[in-house]
Every structure is written in C-alpha cells, then in structure tokens.
Amino acid sequence: MSQYAMPHDQETRATDVATRDARLAIPNMQAFAFTTIIWGAVFAGFLIRPFVVGIGLLAVVAFFGGLALFLGGMNESARENPEMGTFFESYGVFLISLGALVAPTFGIAAYLGGNLNVAVGFLFLTWTVFNALYIVTAVRTNPVWLSVLGLLFLASLGVTLGSLISVPVLSLIGGWIAIVSGLVAWYGMLSRLLETGPAKIELPRGGFQHAP
Template structure:
C-alpha cells in the first residue's frame, strides 16, 4: 500500500485492496477530527458566526483540548497499524491542539498569567506548528492532491494566524482563519471519499493521483 492514509489511486490486487480498505477505515475518524477542529479554530480566528471573542476563546479551548486528545490517540492507533507516517502527523497535530487548548482555557490559569502577552504566546505556538506543517508537506509529496491541498491550506492558515498575532495585524489573523476553514472542508471531502471507498459504495469521489512508482509494502 502507499505510505499515507490518503494514497494515490493505483491498480492493486485483492490483497492490496484489502489493505487500502483497512487503511481507509483507520483514516476516517482521524480525518473527521482534523476537519472538525481545524474548521472550529479557523472560525474563531475568522470571527465567523462566533461572537463575542470570549465565547470564541471558550469554544476554542474546549474543542482544541478534547479534539487534540482524540487526534493524538487516533494517531497512536494509526501508527501501530498500517500507517506510521500519517499517525505521526495526527499525533503531532493532537499535541499542538492540546497545547493551544491549555493555553487559552481559563481553567488552567495560563491565559490569565500571560495577560496581554497571550497573543504572542499563541502566535509563537502557531509559528512552530507552521514550520512542522511545511516540513511534513515535503514528505507528503507522494500523496494525492486532496490531502496535499489540505496540508497546504493548513500551512497557509497557520502562517496567517502566526503573522497576525506576532506583528499585530488582525486582517492576517482573519485571513488565516478563513483559510483554515477551507482546509477543513477539503479534509472533509477527503474523509467522505475514503468513507465511500471503505463502504464499497457505487458513488466515488475522485482524489486525483501523482504518477510515479508507488511505495508498496
């Protein structure tokens, strides 16, 4: 099978098809959690339907913290099965989201302690995640365009939020939020495609593919 949870389409035998189906079932809940959490934090930073800011930060804290735990556990499960590379990404995204949730949640008292420096702390956290996402994209070039597109949009969204918070340009934060929503929607499309594939549905959603020699295990 291909390395990643959303590999390029290719003709495989019966055994290969079984592996792809198992891999798809592993990917579906992780892709759902990825899309859900990314759309939520994107909507908070974009100010989309979530006002006032205090309400948005409360929602961000809850979704990031518990969504991050779900992604981390899902990534660990995937790492021990068919897809350690993809599992590593979800584990890392889970740690990032847990950190973000803990940072902005009033319960932990970190946001109160930081006071006016909270934006800088969140911005620096997004900076580190931006770097990781870009590095991970370099290793994901052999995946299909849908997953690569979701990653690319995620990197741009994180960069927008980073710059907006660190140099205090709210319009960049807002743009980053909207790009994050787009990333989540692309991930949802990929999840639906995998769900249909795992269920052997007659309806197929194309994910595209890159034409090179596949990495078969």
C-alpha cells in the same frame, strides 16, 4: 499438504487490507476537519461571537479534539503508518497545547495577560514550521491531501503573523483559510466513506505519476 495463494486471492487480501486501513483513517480525518474548522472560525470571527465565547469553545474543542487526534496518530503508528501517525500525533499535541493555553481553567491566559497573543503566535509558529517540513513528505500522496496541508500551512502562517506583529486582519485571513482546509479534508473523508461503503462510489482525488 502445502497450499499456495492464487494471485486473485492475494489481490483480494490486499484490497481488503487497503479498505480496512481507509476506514480506520476516516475518524482521524473527521477529527482533523472538525477541529481545524472550529479554530479557523474563531480566528475568522465566523458565527462565533463575542470573542470570549469563541475562546471558550476553542479551548474545549482544541483540547479534546487534540487528544482524539493524538490517540488516532498513535493508532496509525501502531499500524506501521509512521507518516500519518507522526502528523496526527503532532497536530494533536499542538491542539492540546493551544487548548491548555487559552482555557480559563488552567489560568495561563490570565497569567500572560496582554502577552497572550505573543504566546499564541509562537505556538502557531512552531506548528507552521513543522507543517512546512511535513508537506515535503506529502508530494507522493494525492492532490487532496496536499491541498489540505498547503491550506493548513497558509492558515497557520496567517495566525502566526497576525498574532506576533499584532495585525488582526492576518489572523482573520488565516482563520478563513483554515475553514477551507477543513472543508477539503471533509471532501477527502467523504471520498473514503463512499469508496469503502456498499456503493463503492469513487470521488476524484487526483494523483501524481510518481505516487506509490
């Protein structure tokens, strides 16, 4: 005997799927916020001194945080969410590359010597370009995520210019903007945690009229 799903049942299933997807995205947002705040703090010189200590911390966090983001991005892609999958995979590759570049274990930084800043600058330049292109795909999301991406773009641009033209203050500014980007991402993560938890508390994330 054929059974037909009532509209209420369909809406319930759709809500359950959306809740599940939101919960699965939370670890990716945590990894994003954590790694972004750390590399921002290193370039800003915030609480991490001397700089050699910051570089060592940056290498570890960027490498393993990038690996976590890359795997999280693959999971997003497997769940047929290519937009977020592409972003987290790309950010993961960028961070892994950054970690490998500055890690003393690999000896790349020692080999480059005085040219390390240039290499860091070009690495951040490629990420800045990608981030600028990706922002175009975020205009249909929500203001919180768009703010995260916009701040990340400005932070990457600051480090890019500071490294390539040897103006440390630009890298410092970029570092502080990265910290703010990570904090906004934490807000977005908190809103997801609260709305998918037992309390069902909704924090404002805003929205656009043409958002899906």
